[in-house]
Amino acid sequence: MDSIGVRRKALDHMTDHADWLRTQVTTLVTDISLARTAEKLSLRMSQRTLRVGWTTVLFFHVFHAVYSALLAYTYHYLSKPEMNYYVRLLRMMPQENYTWVPPLYGCIGAMNFYSALKMACYSLYYRRLVFHKMAAPCIENTTDTGAERTGRAAEEERTTNFNFAKRFAKGLAQAVSARGEWFDVVLLMREMAEIVSQTAQAYFCSFLISSVWVNQVFSGLIFLNAIINTLVHFTLEDKVGLRRLYCSAVDLALDFAWGFIIPCQIVVVYVSMFVANEQGFPESFYYSDTLFIKAILECNQFFMVSWLDAITTTLPYLDMLSGLESVKFLIQQDMKVTPTSSSVKVQPIGPSATFASAGPLASAIIKRESESRERQSEDNQSAWGKRITKSIQVLMPLWGLVVLVTSITASGVFFGGEDTCAMGCKLRMHPWFAHQCACSVMEINCYERGIAGREDETRGLLKSLDARVLNSLIISHCPALVVTEEIRRFGSLMSLELYNSTVVEWPSSASLSLPYVPSLVTVFIVRSRFGDGLPEGLTTDLAPNIVDIEFAASDLGGPLPDDLDEKWSSVLMLYIEYCGLQEFPRALARMEATDLSLVGNNISAIPEDLALAGTWMYLMVDRNPLETIPENFGELADLYFLTIQHSNITLLPQWLAKLQGEEGATNLRAFDTPYCRSLAVDSQEAELARCDKASLGDGIFPLAMKDELRAIGE
Template sequence: MRPPAMRPRKAIQNRVQAEDSVLHHETLPRVVVGLYWVGFLALHVVCFVFFAATSWCYWNLPDTDLDFWLTYYSLGLGTQSDPTIAIVHGFLAGLHGLYILWMLLWSLKKRRLVFAVYNVFKPPSRLASFGNKRHSVVSLKNSVRHLYIAVFARDGCLGVDGPNFDLILLYREIVETALQTYQAYRMSVLLPRAALNRGYVALLVLNCWSTALVHSSFKSNATKRRLVALICDCVLDLVSSVGVSTALMLIYAKDFDFHTNSFPLLKWYEDVWFVHAVSEFRMLLVTSWSDLAMRVVFAVSMLLSMNNMKKLMCAKPSKQHSGVNASRRVKAVAPLNVGPVNSTLVSSSRNTRSHAAKGVVAKLPELLFLSWGLAVLALHLHAGSVPSPPQCVMQVKPWGSSQPSCSLLVLDCHQSEIVGSADEVAAPWSAFNPTTVVHVVVRHCPELQLPPKLTEFSQLDTLKLYNSTIVSWEDSAALTQSHHPKLTTVYLVRVNMTDGALPIGLQADDFPQALVDIEFCVTNLRSLPDDLELKWPQHASIYLEACQLVEVPASLVRLAPYDLSLSLNPISTLPAELFEQGTVASFSASGTLISQLPETVMEISSSLHRVTLDDTNVSLFWSWIDPTVDPAAAAASPMLNAANTPYCRNLQRVFEGEHNSFSFVPPASDHDGEISLLLNAPVVNWGILKRAISCDDDIPATLYPIESEDQNNVL
């Protein structure tokens, strides 16, 4: 017989051995434990790959072509925030990476399947053994361990078998469900793809209803009840933080050019692809700090759910320990009972009315989530029942809207068998909510009259007119800052205007200041107003290609566009002021009638980095252009493009040894004895010539992709 003093110690040892048996997963068949282990490892790997890839993309995004387009269309938080977003996603990837390494390395070392930290470092005893300590003073290390046990052990106050776990889970579900409902609403506003919206709403509704379903199905088994509830939460967190973004990335991956780290230029001009991208990139990219915080909440919540599931899968649901732990488990039977629960020590004379009241209180959270799920489902079904007008090529289904919401509006006069009068245009434009229109395309209209209804499109981002004749575009339908504050792009392609003059609707004094991309291609435009620089925003991209301009309008020069193309216009001379503007960075005069650049430029713009003169009669260059062809600066890419010009033909003969000098050299009196580096033919100068000028015919005649546009809008 052992001494009485040894009995408590033996009892503790027996309990430790029992816990060790649980920690070694002896309560479940090895095959089941193996499947659990593989499943958790696979989930960690998926999350690690996603967050690591996202971090890498954000870290390398700055200074890429894609970054230019995202900044141009105000998609995302901006380049300055990309490193921070990358670090946050890298931290999340690191957490999953640590779990992966822990599971793999310790499983190899222990020669058994290890799930988490508690499988390796087991606490010396559970909370019930604290009273058996004989020493009055404990070390700081033991104090920390005891605190961890009291709080995070399986039966601690925050543990999966603890008295507060169901209450904590309830609060978590309320917060997460609110955030997930907001995400579902954002998806209904931004994503026109019905399959993604339906799938996410279905998961959200099932997650709401699982609270009541799980409680009724596993009423007598707290472990299974909590396990199923955690699985439901984990699945929805996975879809929220990883699933939706992954689905969108897979959709756009086939169009992405990994050599240029961007999408092909033509894609940004395709109406359907562009509207999809602008809308869906707002779901794919981090658009605000609150959006980033919400993504972190989903990711961390998923990790917590996975960790708790691992603990629950190691529990013994068929057995319960006596004493303090047993009483705690009794307290946790009802998962949503937020009030105090009866224990075996409570008097049996408790008023039955109090019992009934507590039962009703315990059911309130279940009714809350059941009603929540019904409300989400009702909103989704109502939004899906809204009709789709035929002119709405792309329609979103925002919750709570009784009118159709049209992101991409396409009016095809040929298809609709109309000529484009104001009444004919206004009628179909009245069949939906005008404040939801983002992109408008009007095509094949022989007598187009733009109606005042256009001013109601307050969210308009892009307006495109194709293959139409504008008969009337009056001030009542003008583009203005007050009516179109978000308008950034206007395209007029194969459009005829009355007398070749700019329509009144494009000359408002209150012109949209966000409109930084104005492109005309194949039009009869002959002139521009003299006060245009007072109306249109400066430093914009302006393409007036294949029009009928015979000279460069003075107002256009004063407008100082950042990117200017006058290709295929019958222009024979260029003003010197065009190259002296401090903001002009890129200029194209391809296909014009010019034979030389201005002879004198007082001070060339320091921002000028590209001049395109393909298919012109340019045969020589003046010395004022030499500062832009400095050998060091020209090494990155040629500053001048002059394919199919007399100059390039002459240059080719020099390179081939047929000539030892340029045929076209200005008289000494014209250049004060100083000739340009670009007319210096000795071999020692060939390196500069090759770096400064490109004679490759690889640039299209117009920067606007007219051929692609014709294919997309063929009759």
């Protein structure tokens, strides 16, 4: 009996809780369905203030429409197949994910354009500045009989589920609108979400943007957003309409700076460079120590690189559109339409105009009812709800202050201690909470540091670097370099270069493999030496993201491995220039590379029986003592560019001679060859072989530029 009583008591307790919860939900739904307009919303705007506000809103709509259209076109352009190389190069979101981006920004631009057009057209119609169609005042029908009114009331009471849902949706829309009772709660939640989103963006910005002022502006905007909104809430607590208007206006201004001004300052540099170089970038851009890395990082800040980034990038534009609608709604509802005999007149009103339109007794009754509703609305808000709201409004400026102080501290401008990476850092970063050398592009120059590059020296230097921000590592002038496993710490490393260094040891424990170097794309070996062939660290489990390996004027320590095609199966661009190769490595023919350059070696013949992978698009064998081109090269259906300049070739193979002049034929460069010297200067064959001038005859890799950059100072 005791156990049955306990279970019955527990069941009754659960039933009571369920009834209480059902009552609370029903009350909430009913309150939403019967949502009223908030009190004290009158703005009492003068005509001059209205003109300024109207012009400002129109400017934001037009600018937003144009900017969104440009973004839509930009992402549409980036989705083209010919732009896939640059999309991957700049590490942006894959092209297949761009299908929804242009329509999204197109819709945002269309909505802004429609709003601007509606403002202009209705202003011309009413002969006064308005934002949209003015609603005529409701006139009570005094001819209705009592029976008719009673019948309509009875019919309205018979509410179906559909009508209830419709009334709930209408009430919810009214409650969260700029003039609704719940707008302050919605605005506070929106501000909190916005500050959290902006804080996340500012944090990632500290890893992507090297400019101190840009990082400080981002954190400063967060602080201003928090402090100004809180000040507005406290100073205009009783003036509901002005408080909502100022909060919305502040959000608009900050979103404009966050979403338009700063990104434009960043991206316009690269867009102008891309256009000026006929939809491409100059060679100096790709091989610069800092320009290319900086472009990747800054474009990652501006363009979408992930789904999370897509949300945080789009949020300011949607928030600005919502803010514009709130501002217009607040100002427009402060106006009324009064029909006249010949036209429609628009004039500003306030609460006093409502009371003045009735008699003295009616005015007093209306005023008392309004005050009663206001007191009832305030009483409905629980004390704990008010305390939470006040607490959030107090904490928001503190949050903004913490973000600002954190960013200033990271910049080292005012609270900078000892500079941990003054030597060799070419692109300094300012990430939050950094305790090591925060450098994006670091050159470890053994000559300047007075070291040889031995194991303990290399290990200590690599440990001193902040692994979160290192994107490019250059090791130069090291006579006894040992590459240690600390190189695997750098998950953000995109480029690795060895210059004028002798690699004594590079074991497999320090190999460039996954999951350690997921971002590494390029490896440059320039004027360096390997003792016994390619080291294990460069050939063991090479990460598939490494697609570009370039050797220039280096001693490879012997022939290339016969299974190099298996070890470097993901490499698409392989340049081995001025490296003293004596024969054409067979493994290269089996590699699925698209670009192969063997310029400046000592290759006198290419075997006729090579097993070709058939993926070559660019093949450069200039400055080799070649005498013939194999006939089986005709099987390379995708071969677009072939250079044989400064070689000993006297005749072209039949497949190449037949293709000359045809559409889709291989582009041939044969300057300074016996073949060109045997042709008449003005012959068609000489023109097709570009016999009159050299083209990339000294190789792809800019060796002279690197020598100038890496020169040892006196």
